[in-house]
Amino acid sequence: MKKLVILGGGYGGMAIVRQLLERDLPPDTVIYLVDRMPYQGLKTEYYALAAGSAAEHRLHVAFPVHPHLILFFGEVTEISLKEKLVYLQDQDPISYDWLVIGLGCVDQYYGIPGAAEFTHSLQTLRAARKTYVALQEVRPYGHVTIIGGGLSGVEMASELRECRPDLHIRILDRGGGILAAFPEKLRLFVHEWFLEHDVEIRSQVELEDIRETEILEGGKVLRSEATVWAGGIQPAHPVKALEVNKDEAGRIRLDSFHRIPQFPEVFVVGDCASLVFSPSAQAAIIQGKQIATVVRAIWDGVTPNISPLRLRGTLGSLGKKNGFALMGDSTVVVGKVPRTLKSGVLWKSRHHFG
Numbered sequence: 001m002k003k004l005v006i007l008g009g010g011y012g013g014m015a016i017v018r019q020l021l022e023r024d025l026p027p028d029t030v031i032y033l034v035d036r037m038p039y040q041g042l043k044t045e046y047y048a049l050a051a052g053s054a055a056e057h058r059l060h061v062a063f064p065v066h067p068h069l070i071l072f073f074g075e076v077t078e079i080s081l082k083e084k085l086v087y088l089q090d091q092d093p094i095s096y097d098w099l100v101i102g103l104g105c106v107d108q109y110y111g112i113p114g115a116a117e118f119t120h121s122l123q124t125l126r127a128a129r130k131t132y133v134a135l136q137e138v139r140p141y142g143h144v145t146i147i148g149g150g151l152s153g154v155e156m157a158s159e160l161r162e163c164r165p166d167l168h169i170r171i172l173d174r175g176g177g178i179l180a181a182f183p184e185k186l187r188l189f190v191h192e193w194f195l196e197h198d199v200e201i202r203s204q205v206e207l208e209d210i211r212e213t214e215i216l217e218g219g220k221v222l223r224s225e226a227t228v229w230a231g232g233i234q235p236a237h238p239v240k241a242l243e244v245n246k247d248e249a250g251r252i253r254l255d256s257f258h259r260i261p262q263f264p265e266v267f268v269v270g271d272c273a274s275l276v277f278s279p280s281a282q283a284a285i286i287q288g289k290q291i292a293t294v295v296r297a298i299w300d301g302v303t304p305n306i307s308p309l310r311l312r313g314t315l316g317s318l319g320k321k322n323g324f325a326l327m328g329d330s331t332v333v334v335g336k337v338p339r340t341l342k343s344g345v346l347w348k349s350r351h352h353f354g
């Protein structure tokens, strides 16, 4: 039997699995899906779990059941591209004929002292669960800091504001302000929302040290009973160890068919892949569908035909009633409509559409 091994059943990995299972597989081929979890976790909603507005089971999506799909649960520790083997913790290695690396990302702390030890993470379901407990245990009127004013930091701060109206919440961003990559109109709307909802925003911040209940910043000590890290990401650990061509963020550079050039039997999807866009679930899904098309073409013995990746836009939430959308490069929509659209996208993810 030939094996297509997919590491990671997240947005990218599942887009590949679902598209490939829409048609019969070659009779001598099986797909192995390897993940540490027994279901897909809807990572784009981990901030809601951490804030306390989403029950965890709402963020689980069952893996498909199919005679040609073998689910394999375990922790990937190492990938040997030369031996064509995937090493797992306390389990035998898995060999492959074709491999997809879709292990997502972990936090990147940029060497800031105390960040790894004393901040709470949103990057795994387990971490988001722990972050929820830490945030709920902050005393009434205590201080919470979100590090990072990108999409996940903004969504985390706004959701927490609605769940814990008593808290002093601040966002610290080392750049020029929240959602720096977005158009001015959108940023102003989000800024206003935070102003109205009493969330402090500080930009151009130089973090010196993060401790259990305080942060040292620009010579000042800020009280912070819980600090959430949304300040940077890097590819998952097994990818960090791979000696292949990578971009400055550590993501693997690929050929036009999403393969590692020296190892054309290996594809990389989502947050581990060097794409022209910032990492996102949408990019992982669109790229995953193209990888499925390429794999299918290889199986059919034809030349793959794919066009450059194109994103539809970005949706973000500000609590349960407000949101923002960027369509194309510059069309901005704010308010209830984008929030409803975002809920619709979540509904589709749960029900395997789109």
Ligand SMILES: Cc1cc2nc3c(=O)[nH]c(=O)nc-3n(C[C@H](O)[C@H](O)[C@H](O)COP(=O)(O)OP(=O)(O)OC[C@H]3O[C@@H](n4cnc5c(N)ncnc54)[C@H](O)[C@@H]3O)c2cc1C
Pocket (backbone or CB within 6 Å): 007, 008, 009, 010, 011, 012, 013, 034, 035, 036, 037, 040, 041, 043, 044, 045, 046, 047, 074, 075, 076, 077, 102, 103, 104, 105, 122, 123, 151, 152, 155, 236, 238, 269, 270, 271, 272, 279, 280, 281, 282, 283, 284, 315, 316
């Ligand atoms: C709080 C938050 C909000 C976000 N909001 C948005 C948003 O609104 N829109 C958007 O487009 N994107 C958003 N993102 C980004 C988005 O979630 C990621 O870009 C997306 O999940 C990447 O998909 P992926 O398939 O590469 O990885 P993932 O979806 O993270 O999947 C990786 C899979 O690999 C598994 N895995 C990882 N390491 C191992 C290992 N060593 N062994 C075994 N299994 C392993 C994990 O369990 C997981 O199932 C958000 C991210 C966060 C944290």
